Amino acid sequence: MAKKKTISLEGAVKTDAGLTYKGVIMEPIVEKCEGCERAVSFEEDKFCPTYARPEIKWAKGICNFATHVSTEVNKGGKVKVNPLKASKRAARGR
Numbered sequence: 001m002a003k004k005k006t007i008s009l010e011g012a013v014k015t016d017a018g019l020t021y022k023g024v025i026m027e028p029i030v031e032k033c034e035g036c037e038r039a040v041s042f043e044e045d046k047f048c049p050t051y052a053r054p055e056i057k058w059a060k061g062i063c064n065f066a067t068h069v070s071t072e073v074n075k076g077g078k079v080k081v082n083p084l085k086a087s088k089r090a091a092r093g094r
């Protein structure tokens with residue numbers, strides 16, 4: 001299995017408008033992104049290299065690039081967190 005590459009936000013610049021990366025203003029990840037392997041830390045915040053505005057992404061439903069939730073939505077529209085990944089995350093977050 002190929003190892004996942006860690007995406008870095010090297011070259012990103014913090015401005016008053018937010019974090020700019022390759023000419024795009026990036027907003028910090030939202031609560032629902034917590035645990036997603038795509039989120040990248042930059043200084044004290046985390047950003048998503050896949051979606052510059054995670055909040056908007058989640059406002060429309062489940063993020064289809066999320067690594068920590070199943071793409072299945074139950075009838076209540078609740079996001080299901082993959083239990084294995086959640087436990088790994090808990091172990092990491094000691």
Ligand code: SF4
Pocket residue numbers: 029030032033036037038039047048049050051053054057063064065066067
């Ligand atoms: S891929 Fe989706 S869930 Fe993951 S950090 Fe980005 S917006 Fe959040």
